[in-house]
Amino acid sequence: MPTQTEQIARPRRSVRGAAELRVRRAGMPQRLSGGLFGLAGLAVLALVWELYKSFGPADGVILGGVTVLPRTTDLAMPHLFVMAERLFEPVTGAASASPLWLAVLQGSLFTLGIAAVGWLVGVTVGLALALLMQRFRLAESAILPWIILSQTVPLIAIAPLVRRWGAQIQFGEFTWESWMSVALIASYLAFFPVSIGALRGLGSPDANHVDLMHCYAVGWWKTLWRLRLPASVSYLLPALRLAAVSAVVGSVVAEVSIGLRGGIGRLIVEYAGAAGGDPGKPWAPIFGSILVGLVAAGFVGLISLFLRRFRRGEAA
């Protein structure tokens, strides 16, 4: 720590200057350059696509009878501008058909809504499980293996189960609807990273800090609120982002497995059938699902802006 001792020896203003500099360096320009690199990566991907399409063999690259790279026909690999153009044409030949982008956007919003519900449920359950495991060592050894095992069950296997069980739930005004099954499956994927991340985060304070709380003679709840929760933020945020993306993927897959209409999952299946005569069309819902994923991740990014204070330790 030679810089720290230098700092104390130097006049005070320079210490403050150094601190400000550090804050500024981690601020806007860095985020901007990160965005630029992201765009550059996208451009490179587009370039590779188009170059391979222009110069790759029409039958694809085949090694020992196995196709390693796809065929480059307009049907298998449409030009990027074909995909883009297709977005602005009507969904079908019918006179009343809306433009494709609008249909995809509506589907995206529908899926986003379900994914959001699934994310909320998943985050709540994940946090509750993590708190339980943090509080009781016994709960940790009893629950943790099951949490990990739960993720080895394929979604396809639980989707029909959830649907069947859901159909039997009915009390008073409330009836279980298909979208709830989809949200439940999304939450099944989303709770996992949250419970694991939160458990690690809640256990992350130094022994020093825990001792200090003990010296202050405060109970578990106060320690949780003042120490463990704030300390867990830097573990929780990546977990929340992962959960958001998992909830989106879970929603799309569950829509397909359950056969729910109106969302991106359904559109992917539906439009894939059109690939034969309309190669640009299946790409539209894929872009839609990417959009939903980005919005979900962006939302968590927004949360992390508000919690920036609790991530200071990472910079040090």
Next chain:
Amino acid sequence: MTGIVPAVEVQGVTRRFAARKGPGVTALDDVSLTVAPGEFVSLIGPSGCGKSTLLRLVADLDVPTSGSIEVFGKPARQARIDQDYGIAFQQAGLLPWRTVAGNIELPLELHGAGKAARRRRAAELIALVGLSDFAGHYPDQLSGGMQQRVAIARSLAESPSLLLMDEPFGALDEMTRERMQNELVRICAETQAAVVFVTHSIPEAVFLSTRVVVMSPRPGRIRSIVSVGLGEMSGRSEDLREDEGFFRALSQVRELLHGDEAAPTGARGVERR
């Protein structure tokens, strides 16, 4: 010392750590020690002599296997619950998401002090440790020495009559360390608190203390207690480091630390308890 309730009274304390195999480790063996109110007592000894264990027992962060510990006439546990002591560790242990002021206010906030009272007390303490320009800074913007000063201010937040310090300057470089020692002397003179101070450094122990408790390892025992006799806290300053009495006490403690069990104890100026 009759009539006055001692700040700390350790009587026949043994702490044994059980091991899975074998007999376990005796960290402290039949240790007795009394610290008077306002007295500065250092615990010094090689690693493994149980000085940190003793401090943790007084703080009720650990319980003795046998023997009793009283703080201001109460069992250690009750003293902890009543917040009779303030504590500082080798690592400053500041919460990174709180500012300097926020960290100092933490114990007050946890114990339900009002906002205005908290603000006032924090401002006082920040001035006391000379960090008035840094109240709004976060720990990662401070040097190690400044962080430790914040930790000391935090330990003083509730005006305890006893301070427990576990090598608080151990991670600092020598220059910062001496400056911090001078400040601690000044702070102790102002607050009149008793201090139990664990350290590795002989000059540090001698410069700060009224008495230096020299401990020996395996099992942890008190070898002897040196009364430094360098006068009142308020009279101590940088000049003391050049004083003849300072050097005499220094070599006394050094001999006790390095001499083996056979070396004569109870020598001139050494009081055996």
